[in-house]
Every structure is written in C-alpha cells, then in structure tokens.
Amino acid sequence: MSEPILAVDHLQFGFHDRQLFQNVNFELQPGSMTSVIGPNGVGKTTLIRLLMNQLQPTAGSINWRQDPAVQVGYVPQFRNLDDEYPLSIRSFVQLSQLGSLTPWHKAAEKKKLDAVLAATHLTQLQHRQLGMASGGEKQKAYLAQALIDDPNFLILDESTASLDVNIKVELMDLVKELNQTMNLTVFFVTHDLQLAKRYTDQFLLLDNKVGFLQPIANMEPNQMPEELRGVVETPEED
Numbered sequence: 001m002s003e004p005i006l007a008v009d010h011l012q013f014g015f016h017d018r019q020l021f022q023n024v025n026f027e028l029q030p031g032s033m034t035s036v037i038g039p040n041g042v043g044k045t046t047l048i049r050l051l052m053n054q055l056q057p058t059a060g061s062i063n064w065r066q067d068p069a070v071q072v073g074y075v076p077q078f079r080n081l082d083d084e085y086p087l088s089i090r091s092f093v094q095l096s097q098l099g100s101l102t103p104w105h106k107a108a109e110k111k112k113l114d115a116v117l118a119a120t121h122l123t124q125l126q127h128r129q130l131g132m133a134s135g136g137e138k139q140k141a142y143l144a145q146a147l148i149d150d151p152n153f154l155i156l157d158e159s160t161a162s163l164d165v166n167i168k169v170e171l172m173d174l175v176k177e178l179n180q181t182m183n184l185t186v187f188f189v190t191h192d193l194q195l196a197k198r199y200t201d202q203f204l205l206l207d208n209k210v211g212f213l214q215p216i217a218n219m220e221p222n223q224m225p226e227e228l229r230g231v232v233e234t235p236e237e238d
C-alpha cells in the first residue's frame with residue numbers, strides 16, 4: 001500500500017449544539033474509487049465541506065497527502081440550466097481559467113482545454129450552447145470544468161442524482177475511464193447502491209455516530225444500519 005492520499009482520523013463535527021457525526025475514520029489510497037452512503041441529512045455534504053476546508057472539525061483530523069500535493073476537483077449535483085444559458089460548452093468548461101489567462105499562458109491553457117474536452121468526449125459538442133445541451137452533456141461539462149485544474153482527487157456530490165439511468169452509466173463509465181487513465185482518486189456521494197456497487201471498490205458508510213470504510217463486495221442492504229434500509233436504493237440482482 002502506498003501513502004494514503006487522504007487520512008481522516010476520529011473526525012467529529014456538529015452545527016451549534018447538534019452533533020452530526022463523531023467517529024469518522026478512513027484512509028483512501030491514491031486511485032481508489034469510494035462511494036459515500038448515508039441517509040438524508042446525516043452530513044455527507046458537510047463532510048465534503050470539511051474535506052474542502054470550508055468548515056473546521058470539532059475534533060479529530062483531516063490529513064491530505066503533501067507530496068505530491070492533492071488537487072481537488074468538485075462536480076456538483078446535476079441542476080438543469082436555463083435553455084437560454086448563453087455560453088458554449090467550451091466557454092463554460094474554461095470559466096475557471098479565465099482569470100488566469102495571460103498571453104504567455106494562452107497556448108498551454110488552450111492545449112489543456114482541448115485535452116479536457118477530448119477526455120470528457122465533448123470535442124464534437126464544444127461549440128453547442130450549453131443551455132441547449134442534453135442533461136448528460138451538461139453534466140459532462142461540469143465534470144470537464146472540474147478537471148481543468150488537473151485534479152488528482154475528484155469529489156462527485158450526488159452528481160448522478162436526477163439523471164436518467166443511461167446517462168448515469170455514461171457519466172460513471174467516463175469517471176471510471178479517468179480513474180484508470182489518470183489515476184484519479186474518486187469520492188462519490190450517492191444514494192444509488194447499484195451504481196456504487198458497479199463503479200466503486202469500497203464504500204464509506206456514514207450514520208449518526210460513525211463513518212467507516214468497507215469493501216464494496218460486502219455491501220448488502222441487510223448489513224446496513226437499520227436507519228439506512230429503505231433510505232438508499234436497493235441494488236437489483238445482476
């Protein structure tokens with residue numbers, strides 16, 4: 001085993017006097033794919049905000065690997081954009097680069113943008129107005145935007161929720177491809193156990209007290225804490 005890309009030790013957090021979780025412990029290996037499972041309101045998005053240093057733990061620690069440094073990319077939950085949204089897919093993907101564009105960076109930035117559009121299979125569609133793109137294409141554009149700064153750790157925060165099943169699979173196939181070709185570590189928050197089983201190696205189970213990793217092969221609805229049964233979608237038999 002190599003040095004973990006992320007180590008979370010006895011993490012505890014609550015808002016005001018309300019404790020969300022108190023004993024979250026896990027280590028992620030570089031290149032691993034992990035799903036994060038837990039009932040609504042347990043604190044999955046809050047855990048992500050803690051990981052991204054937007055909140056401070058009440059106790060415990062979050063340690064990112066220092067060398068090589070970890071660069072985090074974030075893909076939000078799918079939200080439909082207005083048909084009138086004017087930017088092309090290419091311009092949208094490039095948004096986070098715009099502030100840093102200087103003449104002597106332009107060629108490299110353009111090359112990077114072309115590479116990300118190719119990696120996310122958006123090259124042919126890059127000039128389409130994003131508002132007119134399909135749900136899957138829009139979500140791929142969010143993924144591409146998250147990849148533009150060369151992350152080695154990708155957080156998908158319910159990014160497949162409210163997409164059609166075919167589009168979920170297409171998106172996750174793409175994420176798996178990036179995981180394999182770029183050794184991207186993937187942290188995938190989802191309620192969809194079937195998708196979790198199909199694409200991730202292990203899952204972080206968050207309940208009201210603890211969080212711990214388990215191999216995905218062990219995931220069975222009847223092994224879930226009682227409050228999770230019926231909350232997460234039950235996988236269908238293959």
Ligand SMILES: Nc1ncnc2c1ncn2[C@@H]1O[C@H](COP(=O)(O)OP(=O)(O)OP(=O)(O)O)[C@@H](O)[C@H]1O
Nearest residue numbers: 015016020038039040041042043044045046047158
């Ligand atoms: N800034 C805040 N102040 C107080 N409470 C908050 C704040 N942000 C979130 N909460 C509460 O903390 C709890 C955890 O929220 P969070 O969004 O992390 O849950 P989640 O597991 O991601 O839920 P879901 O599966 O529904 O997306 C919720 O009860 C939420 O209302």
